[in-house]
Amino acid sequence: MARSIVTDTFGDAEKSFDQWRDSYIEKATQVGISDETLKHAMPFLVLDPSIHAQQSNQSEFALNISQYLDRAVTLERVSKGRATFRNQRQILNDIAEAYRVDPQVILAIWGVETDYGRVRGAHSVLTALGNLAHNGHRASFFEAELTTALSIIDGGHVDADAMLGSWAGAMGHGQFMPSSFLNFAVDHDQDGRRDIWSNDPTDGLASIANYLAQHDWHESQPWGIEVQLTDGFDFTQAGPEHRLPTADWNGMGVCTIEGTALPDYGDASVLCPSGATGPAFLVNHNFHVILTYNRAEAYGIAVGYLSDRLAGSRAKITPCPEGLTPLTRGQMAQLQMRLTAAGYDTQGADGFTGPNTRTALRAYQNDIGLIPDGFATLALLNGLAPSA
Structure with missing residues (x-):
């Protein structure tokens, strides 16, 4: 009986997906996606229950900032990143000079997103986006991304079967969503294609740099630092939405982890990603640029911290207390x-x-x-x- 119920449930879901797909194909045709592209896309617009299972089980939501950094900024990733920089020094320096973005942050995003190109995703982007558009959190967003993905195929940038990425539809070395590809991917090697998928990371790394540059990256400025807060600190002022002049934070008694005055790089925010008992950070303009890439504060801290480590810093982030666990x-x-x-x-x-x-x-x-x-x-x- 249980098997019959499972089969019926899958059959109902498949029927619902097929109905959504038929309706979606009509809309895609109306906005100009070619019949040829839709023909090649059809085999990938199929129901895949594993997509929603992965959307519902994102473990990073149940990690405090120390646990997150332990996963994202491992000694192995730091060591591998430094070796990768030595091997890719000419490419990274050329890209950094072209886009006025520090090479360590390009490398850090590449490292956090794909472990320096090793894990770029093996899902069909069309399958992932189709399932999330059919019945998922932010379905309308994913449907728009699916249409953009089809337009990328239409433009000859990649074939449907080679458009691979994560379960959420993020693609290539920088894990760009299709709209980010359309707006920020570049053909740095000038071979006529903006190729972020191939083993050659050149276009992918340049695209990351261009993304940051277009979001007003300030070259040679830090993302932020760990800080000490005074007893009685007003936590209602913490959070990325609150930006104050550095002089104001100094006036509130916020200081570097060594106890000195804060370096002034303009307006800044104080973050306490794991609450009053976890580490605190003063984050500057470039941190907010990283947040446009991924809105999670922990992600921004991980990218910034990894970039520091790749540049040679040996600083350690103060760990959270044992047993400090956020909600799922x-x-x-x-x-x-x-x-x-x-x-x-x-x-x-x-x-x-x-x-x-x-x-x-x-x-x-x-x-x-x-x-x-x-x-x-x-x-x-x-x-x-x-x-x-």
Whole structure:
């Protein structure tokens, strides 16, 4: 009986997917995707339940910043990155000079995204985007990305069967979504194709550099540093959405980890990605540029920290306390619903910690006598009554 239920469920999903695909093909035709491209794409527009399974099980949502950095900035990745820089020095220096972007940050993004080109993804991008567009979180976004992917094939940049990437549709050495490819990929080796997929990383690395340059990267400026906070620090001022002059942070007693005055590179933000008991960072303009590549604060810190290590820094980030564990995405959605029901409106329950959720959580923490650091824990979730 169980097998029959599973089969019926898959059959229903397959029928639903086929209906979506037929409707989507009509829309793609109307916006100018060629019949030839659609013919080559059809074998890849099929149901793949593993795509949604991977979307629902992203382990990084349950990691504190120390655990995340332990995975993203390993000694092996640092060592491999330094060796890669020696091997690719001429290409990286040429690209850095052309786009005025520091080579270490290009290398760091390449390292975090694909382990320096080793893991570029083996999923059909069309299959991934089709499944996420059919029935997934942000379905309309992924449908637009699928149309862009088809336009890239239409433009002769890559064949349908060679358009490979991650389960989320990110492609090539820099893990570009199709829209990022269209807007920022470059033909640096001037062979007539913007090829971010091949074993030769030249176009991929140049495309990363161009992306950062187009988002106003400030060459030779740091992304940020670890800092010390004073007792009684106002955590309502923390978060990437709050930018203040460095002089203001100095005035609040924020200092370098060595206890000296903060270097001034203009307006900056203080981040406490794992709350009041975890490490704190002062992040500058270039960190916010990295966040346009990936909005996760932990990602931005990992790229910045890896770039420092690749440049020769031996600095260690202060570890989080043992047992400090953030909520999973599902638990965070529950917390958002419970906070809203209790009168602390998070303006949605998507499982992501954004400015609205931080503001609501801080208000709740303040009202119950806790440090309002906006860091969600299981104790906070359990302390709130389930929403009706």
